[in-house]
Structure formats: C-alpha cells, structure tokens
Amino acid sequence: MEAFNDGNGPFVAGNVHVVAVDYNGTLLADSAEPGRIGTNISTTTDPFGIPLVTRLAETARFSIGLVSHDGPGPGNDSAAGPGLMVVEDVDGAYYVAAGFSAAEGDVFPSLVMNTTGEKADRGDLAAFVKGAVAYTRENGKEKAVAAFNDPVGGVARGELAVMALDCNGTALASLPYAPGWRRTGSTCSATTTPTS
Numbered sequence: 732m733e734a735f736n737d738g739n740g741p742f743v744a745g746n747v748h749v750v751a752v753d754y755n756g757t758l759l760a761d762s763a764e765p766g767r768i769g770t771n772i773s774t775t776t777d778p779f780g781i782p783l784v785t786r787l788a789e790t791a792r793f794s795i796g797l798v799s800h801d802g803p804g805p806g807n808d809s810a811a812g813p814g815l816m817v818v819e820d821v822d823g824a825y826y827v828a829a830g831f832s833a834a835e836g837d838v839f840p841s842l843v844m845n846t847t848g849e850k851a852d853r854g855d856l857a858a859f860v861k862g863a864v865a866y867t868r869e870n871g872k873e874k875a876v877a878a879f880n881d882p883v884g885g886v887a888r889g890e891l892a893v894m895a896l897d898c899n900g901t902a903l904a905s906l907p908y909a910p911g912w913r914r915t916g917s918t919c920s921a922t923t924t925p926t927s
Contacts, residue, residue, distance in 0.1 A: 735760035735827070736768065746831065753825040754788055777801045787818045791826035795819040863893045879904030
C-alpha cells in the first residue's frame with residue numbers, strides 16, 4: 732500500500748495510477764486522492780448512476796476483468812467521458828485497479844499492449860472489431876482464437892487488441908496484458924465486459 736500511495740512511485744504512469752479497495756468498499760490506496768484513504772467508497776457511482784465500485788468488486792471476484800465507466804478525466808476537472816478500468820483480485824480480501832479516460836485519448840501504459848505509440852479513436856476501435864469479426868468468419872473460430880491469443884502474431888495493433896468470449900462468458904482470447912483471462916474455466920460478468 733505504501734508503494735501504491737506514493738504519487739511519485741512505480742505505480743503511477745502519467746494520468747494512470749493503481750488504486751486498492753477491500754471487498755467491504757474501503758479505499759486502501761489511491762495516490763491521487765490520499766484524503767479518501769480509509770473511507771468507504773462502496774456507494775461511488777458514475778454520472779449515470781452506475782455503481783462503479785460495486786462493478787469493480789464484482790469483476791475482481793472473477794479474478795481479472797475490465798469495467799467501463801463514465802466520469803471526469805485526469806484531475807477530475809475535465810469533461811465527463813468514457814473510461815475503462817482493469818481490475819484484479821489480490822488475495823480474496825482486496826483488489827487493485829487502474830484505468831484511463833478514453834475522452835482524454837490516454838494510452839494504457841503497457842509496453843506489450845502499445846508498442847507503436849499510436850493512439851486509437853472510436854472509429855479505429857470500430858474498424859478493428861469489424862476486422863476481427865471478418866477474420867473469424869473467414870478463418871473459423873479455432874484459428875481466430877489462436878491468432879487473438881498470440882501477442883506477437885500481428886492481430887494486436889497499437890493499443891488495440893482482441894478479447895473474445897463465448898456466450899457463457901468463458902474467455903477464449905484475452906488482451907495481451909491480461910493473460911489470466913485465458914485460464915481454463917475463467918468466466919467474466921456480462922455486465923462488466925465491454926461489448927465492442
């Protein structure tokens with residue numbers, strides 16, 4: 732927690748930082764808002780009333796996942812816009828999460844995920860997903876899943892990578908920075924998995 736709470740530490744990268752929350756909703760670490768540490772944030776919602784902390788906890792209980800939300804960008808002083816958080820359970824008692832605001836065009840700081848430095852916009856994302864669907868239809872499920880799971884196979888482009896789930900929520904292919912999604916029998920919540 733000491734490292735997570737260090738605003739100049741290894742878990743801060745530009746506008747992205749790690750937060751830690753226990754399953755009762757108590758904020759354990761947040762370098763951006765140290766005054767809230769130790770308080771219960773379980774009722775935190777986004778501007779549309781979506782219970783963000785509840786969704787983070789639900790998703791973390793599946794081990795690792797993504798939670799989309801809407802809220803202010805870095806510094807809480809910019810216009811509200813879409814954002815995405817990656818969350819993972821640590822030991823069954825608490826979870827860690829980090830996210831970024833898509834409205835700010837931030838790139839998640841992952842050398843595996845974004846090796847080109849390109850920043851994708853919504854049009855790029857839509858075209859990328861359509862390309863993944865076309866690839867799957869042309870080559871079949873087995874070949875597509877193998878390609879989507881290959882971090883150096885050329886399917887990932889810049890900050891865009893494919894995640895595929897079956898209709899039961901079982902992960903078939905994961906983002907390169909989240910290999911835990913490929914665990915046998917791993918499932919995710921349909922309410923917290925982005926549809927695009």
